[in-house]
Amino acid sequence: MTQAVLFDVDGTLIDSNDAHARAWVAxxxxxxHEIPFERVRPLIGMGGDRVLPALVPGLSDDTEPGKTITKRRLEIFNERELPHLRPTGGARELLETVRARGARVIVATSAKSAELKDLLAVGDFEPLVDKASTSDDADSSKPAPDIVTxxxxxxxxxxxxxxxVGDTKYDVEAAHKAGVKCVALLCGGNPRETLRKADAVYADPAELAENLKRPPFRWTVA
Known part of the structure; x- marks a missing residue:
């Protein structure tokens, strides 16, 4: 029996992937550094510490220029994007359904702990979350398994x-490296072919929640 369901946040519970990409571009x-949105968008879902060097070789969170960009990215996100974010379809219903089935809801996100509270507030999810792990709990961010572990x-x-439950190939890879099955959702805007290694794929939290209510349910059946 499944005792805990680990949830990614961005793109999974909150429709925020494009917003994060726009903040990085700005x-x-x-x-x-003029980086087109189309280059940034596929990287959303991995840890921010991996995004920067992937876009600008030689830049990282360990350098002063990198720290400045990372800090500014968060400022832009909070000022321009956060007020407009909305939950993905059926996100709250899915969390409630998981809890009703006796499993704990655990957040497993690449976001920093300082960012998570504001993100969860978008859908008033905090009362439904039992525990949370962020990039602050890990030596290496997704797609490394540390956050899942x-x-x-x-x-x-x-x-x-x-x-x-995630929405990117980075979620799938991180989960599998930790020995955990991963259900992928398409609501994050990532192509289905990038999620082919997931154990199951659903359109959004609403579809997954509906299937959870139909016994017998198996996580590995889409």
């Missing part, structure tokens, strides 16, 4: 007792 442009530890469950 912050990079202010620093003199940290979530298992906080939930006090084994990999076989948990399932991950």
């Amino acid at each position: 912050a990079l442009a202010e620093a003199g 940290a979530s298992l530890h906080k939930a006090k469950v084994t990999a076989n007792e948990a399932v991950m």
